[in-house]
Amino acid sequence: MNAHLEQLSPRPLWRHFRTLCNTPRPSGHEAALVAILERWADGLGLAHDRDAFGNLRICKPATPGAESAPGVILQGHLDMVAQANAEHPHDFTRDPIETRVGDDGWLHARDTTLGADNGLGVAAALAILEDETLEHGPLEALFTLEEESSMGGALNLAEGWLEGSLLLNLDSEDRGQVYIGCAGGADVIVEAQLPTAPLVDHEIALRLSLTGLSGGHSGIDINKGRGNANRLLVRVLRALEPYGARLVDYRGGTLRNALPREAFATLVLPGDEQATASERVAVLQAELRAELAEVDEGLTLTLLPLDVRPSEALTEQASQQLVRALHVAPCGVERMSVAVPGVVETSNNLGVIRLEDGGFHLCALVRSLHDSATQDLADRFRALFELVGARTRVENAYPGWTPDPGSPLLARFRRLHQKRLGSDPEVKVIHAGLECGILGGKYPQLDMISFGPLIRGAHSPDERVELDSVAEFWELLRALIEDLARGETP
Structure with a gap:
């Protein structure tokens, strides 16, 4: 199902998003997807492990010459909100998400949530891990569980497990913006x-x-x-x-x-x-x-x-x-x-x-x-x-995520955004529960930002994502990882 997704650009990202749409993954039912991702990592020879709660980490060593670059953690959650219109019988534990490309340049689902939150962030991280043309430092992709239902994955994340010093949370939903703080709840x-x-x-x-x-x-x-x-x-x-x-x-x-x-x-x-x-x-x-x-x-x-x-x-x-x-x-x-x-x-x-x-x-x-x-x-x-x-x-x-306007990672992202897109991103604080606040409490050394494509209607059957913004998000993510690998001063 959803074969048309693989015709969209960037193809590696959309291919992984197709897997996510075809694999039921409401909160508490992520095990099948975790197993698929582990087999995928094995096929690429990538090391992976899970903590006691079941959060998944997939690691990729730095490209030659970038071993001393700071370690980057790509972070997203595997679960999605399960909402369907009342007249649409959909079993989120068994049925795939059926997607359609609208004439408006947005991707929609048929009478259910789309799962772009946070499926596109997860798909982007997976595409980065398999990209053999990308120059990068040490990479870790952290995929948490039960974010939508309880923040359970982040709250129970193992301490002393992650090795990177920079974290890119890929769970934001606004084009041209970067988030540096969020509400607790x-x-x-x-x-x-x-x-x-x-x-x-x-x-x-x-x-x-x-x-x-x-x-x-x-x-x-x-x-x-x-x-x-x-x-x-x-x-x-x-x-x-x-x-x-x-x-x-x-x-x-x-x-x-x-x-x-x-x-x-x-x-x-x-x-x-x-x-x-x-x-x-x-x-x-x-x-x-x-x-x-x-x-x-x-x-x-x-x-x-x-x-x-x-x-x-x-x-x-x-x-x-x-x-x-x-x-x-x-x-x-x-x-x-x-x-x-x-x-x-x-x-x-x-x-x-x-x-x-x-x-x-x-x-x-x-x-x-x-x-x-x-x-x-x-x-x-x-x-x-x-x-x-x-x-x-x-x-x-x-807990909430306390903003750090002086973040070196933020400065680097702003410079890169200006260089590539000709505009300075809006620096924002979001009234939503990004996992960054919890992760920062367990790993206080982390420098973190959050950004993503343009998603609207999240948590409802009106959820949709702007296709052009996904391509822009992908290019920014690749460019930022390469920029961090090269280590230029922001």
Whole structure:
């Protein structure tokens, strides 16, 4: 599948990306891909090993004459976000990603995430390793696991394992930019067992659905005004409280690091309130569409009767307490940075919400450029949901990457960018969880930058990559490695 990818330029990079598209690799299911890459490395005679967590390293010695050049680590993550449109049946553990080249000069996937994040960075590193025309110092390619789900690979990376002093993170998504800092983050998990009560004779069951949102990356896209399906459906549930609505179940969002595009709830209310509640939902749909005009114009809100009547729902008090807690829970941009204008400093994504048989589960992702602010926002969740008797814990916390504007590696990249492209790259800090912060904590001697091709819609089925930017990214990467091998003063 995806044979057309090998006709794109640069061919070595796209050939490897085809392998990644054809090999299912959602977070936690990277083993098959690791095995393929190990066999590939064996075929080229390249040394490789894994740490205890399973992160993969492939090494290539320097070309003759460049043995004394600084060691360069090419770093990316093997897993991808698994998101598909609701009407598209796709098993990310079994099915390949089907790609298509659009008339717009971008590569897309058919109704799923593309996996350009971070498949193109991985493919570029592999193409570098097999390039026999490239002059380079000692090379290590570090491929981490479970970045999208938990940062698990980076958090559990072996210490004292990597040998290089320069790290090129290939997981950025903007053309003409180089990143030198990123937000840290943590998962906030809230769980509770809430009381239920049987339905009474006059209650009827209804299905409330909110669909049609754009979704996107919960860090990069958090400030773009897009709707969060969980935030919006809870708002609707709050508006239905006066009609005696009680929650039966709830399902919204699929990943804590993706903006939820859809959310669904089953509720019961007195039968004589159905018509009025439906009218209220129609008004809310118009209001939400007006608020999200030119951002999420596909929003659809429906309230439809169910044929099967559930036996129980949350008690009225429990339902109201839960909806009210979710209604006031932090969501979206909390604070913009003063030190780095235009960059989000602190945010939260209400990523995944589930309610079934009274069991409630919430997974939110808090991000901040300040680790102390991450901890504080997580504590606000704890304080809020303790009021409704829920248990809260914080998992998978990872530090931010503190910018170093005086980085020699950055100076070299800027000079090279100016020389080859005629422009100085924008030096940026990103409100997303690059692995650099974690890697820098384990290997403080590393000088690091992050750059990549132009990717849009990451973490959603709208994910796409601009083809021209991939060629530009490839040429910059090759030129930088050769420049570092030659050792000229930046």
